[in-house]
Amino acid sequence: MQSLSSPPVPAGQILLLEDDPAIAQTVCFVLEREGYRVRSCGWLHEARAALSAAPPDLAILDVGLPDGNGLDLCRELRQGPQARLPLLMLSARSEEGDKVLGLELGADDYLAKPFSNRELVARVRALLRRAQASAEPASPAVAGFSVEAEGSRVRFHGELLPLTRRELGLLLRLLQSPGRIHSRDSLLDAVWGLDADSGDRTVDTHIKTLRAKLRQVRPELDPIRTHRGMGYSLE
Structure with missing residues (x-):
């Protein structure tokens, strides 16, 4: 076979x-x-x-x-x-x-x-x-972020982020390659897998809540950059 x-x-x-x-x-x-x-x-x-x-x-x-x-x-x-x-x-x-x-x-x-x-x-x-x-560690070039407990927790400027499972998955994916633009489809596939009930708007919604939690720690910073028509990157 x-x-x-x-x-x-x-x-x-x-x-x-x-x-x-x-x-x-x-x-x-x-x-x-x-x-x-x-x-x-x-x-x-x-x-x-x-x-x-x-x-x-x-x-x-x-x-x-x-x-x-x-x-x-x-x-x-x-x-x-x-x-x-x-x-x-x-x-x-x-x-x-x-x-x-x-x-x-x-x-x-x-x-x-x-x-x-x-x-x-x-x-x-x-x-x-x-x-x-x-499970891959974040790049040391991403200032302010630290990944702990084998990828189950992330700190931002020393503060533990209260992330949902999907928010954590998105952030870890962005941390793996800072500066790289990740399309919504690639993020959807990496974090949601074959769950057909999710779509582009799902990614946008979770990015929005992730950004809000980062701003609660450092209001003056917005490390997640939106590339119109392309996707998101971590700067």
Whole structure:
């Protein structure tokens, strides 16, 4: 069977929480064929133990489980020390309300069953690339900014910024290449991934709130520059 070709991304450890043996076997086969290491669990308590023993690079969580709900684990992870772990929800529930709930609880992406192997691999690759990019340190040339706790917090002139997850993702992306103009589409892809419910206005709105929080620290500064018709850069 031919491998799903795509730009390379470093192989990582993936935790799969799926109680259907047939689906779990297929997902493991597809991802391992692409070079990933997969640990499969069929129960919620097994997944909790696995996460505690060896934190993965990404987790794929089924919603309906014999001993609970994958959304509960999603909520727990976002409130704990693994708050930045990339999470892909995998569920037979394709209704909009279930997807919105998963994303609001902190899931990075949502894939409804049945799904294609190609789409699964594409979403996993996208999430891992975004996580890898977010973990990269900011350039020392960006005056006033410091990134802490492996990219989970940013200080501006010594003040800890109270950022939402999306605002943090945008700022980290801009910090990686100061002076470079990032288009709205590239920022949307890097921070929101394959979430089709988001658009250009979403990026603009989050940039606006991010700017407001920076001005609360230093009102005289506006390090985020708007390039009309092109995007944003950090100066």
